[in-house]
Amino acid sequence: MFFTSIAMFFIAPFVAWKIHSRTRRTDIEGKKGIKVLAAYFFILNAATFAVSSYRGVDMRGWNPFTTTVSFRIKYMVCSTVIGVCLARAVCGFLNRGITVAEIRKYAARFFGDMKKYFPYAVRAAKADLKAEVTNSFLDWMWWLIEPFCMMLIYTVMFGVVFDAAEEYFPIFIFIGITMWSFFTRGITGSVEMVRANRGIVTRIYLPKYILLFSKLMVNGFKMLVSFAVIAVMLVVFRVRVTGSVLAMAPILAVLFLITFGIGSILMHYGVYVNDLSYITGILLTMMMYLTGTFYAVAKRIPEPFGAVLEKCNPIAFLIAEMRNVVLYGQSLDWKLLFVWCVLSVLLVGIGVFMIYRNENSYVKVI
Amino acid sequence: MKEKKNAIELEDVCIHYSIMNHVSIRKTFLHKKKRKEVFEAVKHVTFSVGEGDILGIIGKNGSGKSTLLKSIAGVFSPNAGRIDLKGHSVSLMSLGVGFKDTLSGRENIVLSGMLLGFSEKEIEERAQDIIDFAEIGEFIDRPVRTYSSGMYSKLAFSITAMLETDIMLVDEVLSVGDEQFRKKSLNKMKELINDRKRTVIIVSHSISTLKELCDQVLWLHDGQVRRIGKTDEVLGEYAAYMAPADRKQDGRRV
Numbered sequence: 001m002f003f004t005s006i007a008m009f010f011i012a013p014f015v016a017w018k019i020h021s022r023t024r025r026t027d028i029e030g031k032k033g034i035k036v037l038a039a040y041f042f043i044l045n046a047a048t049f050a051v052s053s054y055r056g057v058d059m060r061g062w063n064p065f066t067t068t069v070s071f072r073i074k075y076m077v078c079s080t081v082i083g084v085c086l087a088r089a090v091c092g093f094l095n096r097g098i099t100v101a102e103i104r105k106y107a108a109r110f111f112g113d114m115k116k117y118f119p120y121a122v123r124a125a126k127a128d129l130k131a132e133v134t135n136s137f138l139d140w141m142w143w144l145i146e147p148f149c150m151m152l153i154y155t156v157m158f159g160v161v162f163d164a165a166e167e168y169f170p171i172f173i174f175i176g177i178t179m180w181s182f183f184t185r186g187i188t189g190s191v192e193m194v195r196a197n198r199g200i201v202t203r204i205y206l207p208k209y210i211l212l213f214s215k216l217m218v219n220g221f222k223m224l225v226s227f228a229v230i231a232v233m234l235v236v237f238r239v240r241v242t243g244s245v246l247a248m249a250p251i252l253a254v255l256f257l258i259t260f261g262i263g264s265i266l267m268h269y270g271v272y273v274n275d276l277s278y279i280t281g282i283l284l285t286m287m288m289y290l291t292g293t294f295y296a297v298a299k300r301i302p303e304p305f306g307a308v309l310e311k312c313n314p315i316a317f318l319i320a321e322m323r324n325v326v327l328y329g330q331s332l333d334w335k336l337l338f339v340w341c342v343l344s345v346l347l348v349g350i351g352v353f354m355i356y357r358n359e360n361s362y363v364k365v366i
Numbered sequence: 367m368k369e370k371k372n373a374i375e376l377e378d379v380c381i382h383y384s385i386m387n388h389v390s391i392r393k394t395f396l397h398k399k400k401r402k403e404v405f406e407a408v409k410h411v412t413f414s415v416g417e418g419d420i421l422g423i424i425g426k427n428g429s430g431k432s433t434l435l436k437s438i439a440g441v442f443s444p445n446a447g448r449i450d451l452k453g454h455s456v457s458l459m460s461l462g463v464g465f466k467d468t469l470s471g472r473e474n475i476v477l478s479g480m481l482l483g484f485s486e487k488e489i490e491e492r493a494q495d496i497i498d499f500a501e502i503g504e505f506i507d508r509p510v511r512t513y514s515s516g517m518y519s520k521l522a523f524s525i526t527a528m529l530e531t532d533i534m535l536v537d538e539v540l541s542v543g544d545e546q547f548r549k550k551s552l553n554k555m556k557e558l559i560n561d562r563k564r565t566v567i568i569v570s571h572s573i574s575t576l577k578e579l580c581d582q583v584l585w586l587h588d589g590q591v592r593r594i595g596k597t598d599e600v601l602g603e604y605a606a607y608m609a610p611a612d613r614k615q616d617g618r619r620v
Contacts, residue, residue: 119486120477123476123480123486127466127476128466128468128469131473131509197466199464199467200464200481201441201464203441204458204482205439206481359442360442361384361442363436363442364384
């Protein structure tokens with residue numbers, strides 16, 4: 001009994017370590033092996049703790065020696081499964097091992113490059129917006145007309161035909177569409193971004209994520225224009241607006257970060273994998289229906305999936321919070337927003353890391 | 367005698383392309399083996415260029431000249447070896463600095479300049495000079511995708527010619543445009559080169575251009591340094607090497 005309560009923490013890290021060393025022996029020599037083992041130990045146990053607390057196990061006063069046998073077995077199985085997946089993922093996706101020095105080098109480079117290329121990104125975004133305006137018939141008015149028309153379509157279809165209206169339905173939909181189209185345009189554009197800009201990328205060096213950053217700024221500007229329309233609609237519909245509206249800024253910031261993070265990862269893979277744009281198209285369509293663009297996720301999707309989805313789908317969460325804050329005057333769920341902020345920063349880190357590591361070879365492939 | 371400082375140093379530089387066919391999901395699922403062929407474009411190249419020197423690079427097609435130039439310009443890093451630019455700014459003058467087709471020529475001047483490391487203010491000051499040199503008239507305000515190839519090259523040339531960087535890499539760009547523009551660009555090149563602080567590397571197929579402009583010539587053959595030395599010597603050997611090929615192609619010539 002005593003033995004198993006200690007062993008349950010160590011079995012999964014050991015299994016993961018074994019898998020890792022069998023697939024990549026060079027990673028596990030000497031001191032490095034111990035560091036890897038320690039890393040697995042912490043990550044796997046933290047992950048299993050998170051899972052068990054989510055499933056309702058009371059973590060306060062939790063004592064490994066007083067847990068039941070069935071709990072220990074479940075713990076071991078859960079952590080081993082996570083461990084196997086993690087080990088295979090790490091070995092599968094990384095051709096070379098990552099060192100802390102490399103991470104630090106890229107982080108320093110990231111901040112330097114952002115400062116250096118930020119004026120370029122801004123200027124390119126402005127130029128793109130101006131080009132859109134000069135080339136089209138109704139020029140900048142389309143930035144208002146298009147989301148407005150989409151909103152009318154959805155309001156009629158879901159509000160009247162399917163009779164699924166929520167309070168202040170048109171604004172409800174408008175918020176959903178605006179934020180969703182920012183995300184979707186960013187992701188769809190990022191997959192082919194390096195190839196689309198091959199003219200620039202093959203002649204001069206620039207960190208490839210700057211292209212994505214510039215595009216997101218263009219989309220972000222259009223989103224802000226839509227929010228101006230939303231502000232007008234709030235007045236027209238005489239919605240009671242409280243001070244919690246100020247929480248709009250952090251919500252939009254996290255939306256930007258998460259789009260940037262996922263987009264930069266997809267941009268990297270999009271250079272090598274031809275079919276990626278098809279896959280992202282399908283996944284985004286599926287996600288649109290699971291994100292509550294035109295319905296409230298928590299209400300429509302049966303329990304318990306509704307609540308889970310709203311928490312686990314970041315865009316659904318952000319859209320729901322935005323509606324809460326703007327339409328219903330509720331206060332923001334800061335804790336969960338912070339969690340997603342940290343996760344977005346992590347995604348940005350992964351994307352930027354992969355781009356820095358591999359961007360030399362992009363030019364030779366496209 | 368004051369020891370001359372080097373502006374560019376290359377040490378044992380190797381660059382290779384892995385000809386990996388694009389991965390498609392289907393092939394990955396069926397676990398088809400990825401044939402990874404490696405084409406070595408540049409093999410163990412070592413040389414250095416002093417400040418203010420003018421180096422010419424000559425070699426037949428496919429000998430790695432453009433690859434080497436792109437690597438010096440920083441478009442990608444070499445797979446092995448070291449390229450040291452001693453902190454100098456560098457620009458690559460090739461056919462097109464990479465324009466965004468939907469934007470006007472004027473906007474592209476600013477954006478290209480920013481990518482080359484100049485601030486917006488510096489570019490705006492020189493913008494009118496660039497536009498005047500390019501001689502494309504009112505097209506400067508129209509989207510670049512409406513340009514003819516001649517206009518495109520003229521604009522590209524004038525941007526890199528006017529925004530003067532410490533090191534200039536010229537990739538076979540002195541032969542574009544009509545006779546009048548060609549004369550003008552050659553004169554402008556001479557003016558830029560004669561600035562004794564600017565280091566220039568010129569890639570060309572034209573022996574006469576290199577003879578006129580360069581102090582030293584590097585002969586790159588199949589990615590390796592075949593000869594490097596004074597202009598006349600190297601160009602003489604290169605001409606001798608290329609001559610028999612002339613006779614083979616046109617058997618009747620004596």
